[in-house]
Amino acid sequence: MAFEPAPLAATLNRCQKIGIIGIPPLAVIRTANEHSLVIHDLDEPLVHEDLETASPFLPRVYCAILRTAVVNALHLELDAIYVDTGPGKCDCALHTATILAEALPIPVICAKNMDASAYGNPLCQAKLSLLTRMIAITAGVKSAALYHDQPPPSAPTAGFWGVPPRDFSILELFPETTHIYGWARCMENKTPADHELEAQFNPEVPTVFFAQSFCAKTALARYLARKHPHALYLDVDVHTTNSARAKVQAFLELSGVKP
Known part of the structure; x- marks a missing residue:
């Protein structure tokens, strides 16, 4: 090695x-x-x-x-x-x-990736399917090109904090006006070691704090979820279970978040 x-x-x-x-x-x-x-x-x-x-x-x-x-x-x-x-x-x-x-x-x-040049977070704040945006963010790791034709930011109605899940189907439950936070935001910004950016969230919108089961980031996800006034902490392993889907759906519905 x-x-x-x-x-x-x-x-x-x-x-x-x-x-x-x-x-x-x-x-x-x-x-x-x-x-x-x-x-x-x-x-x-x-x-x-x-x-x-x-x-x-x-x-x-x-x-x-x-x-x-x-x-x-x-x-x-x-x-x-x-x-x-x-x-x-x-x-x-x-x-x-x-x-x-x-x-x-x-x-x-x-x-060791210690990159500190911020590329920005246009997709994290855009109004577009959360699934589509996360696919684009993860695909972006294979390119060093700067972002062009950036979509305009949207007013958030919900938040998804965390890493890109292994099973993207859970992202289909969120509205288009969901803003992305956590390591996924660092991913789009090309600064994966930016812990300050990773820890940011919006206390004004209901937010799901997500982590992969058995990942060290479960500790940060749960810690931040406890600080957030309206949060759901969730960890998922290989596939999104019916129970996990039901928790997210119920949380968003009870929070008044429209599809």
Whole structure:
């Protein structure tokens, strides 16, 4: 396993397809874009394989996002994997990188993302399907380009705080005027280690504080939910259960939030 090898261009010049876990530094993404590499976001479900495929490498009681990353890494044809092991990601990512480096015949490279140049949060505040916006935000990690033709901000009626869920179907329950907060906002801003931005929320709107089960961010999600005057704390593992959907629906309806 390598840590931020140099020179970066020489390393990526030997690649055609790379995988990323978390959000590697913009220098990695920018160089990959310049070399027209195919970038696979391993945090997303990309292959039709059982999540149990990861069990020989990671415990079953583990973050579903990282278990998904392992399954993808085992089944996709990649030339290298870049893993963000900076403060914007948890120690579990570093441990996962260590395991993958031994299991795979390709370089697994750890790079701490300390980027501080803010790209802004146009999608987090736009009036558009929450599902559509989250898909765009997660897809944005594969590009270093600045944002153009930014949509106008909307007046929020609800809030979604947290990380992009493994199962995006839960996002369909929220209205178009839902503003996005938490690490997902840091993700769009290209500053995943910005803890101050991650901790922001709007106390004026009902907000769901979401985290993946077994993720370290559950602590922050629950802490902030207790500070918020009108909040629902929710953690979900692999799939959104009927119970989780019912909790969100009831919370939004009782809060007077219209679809």
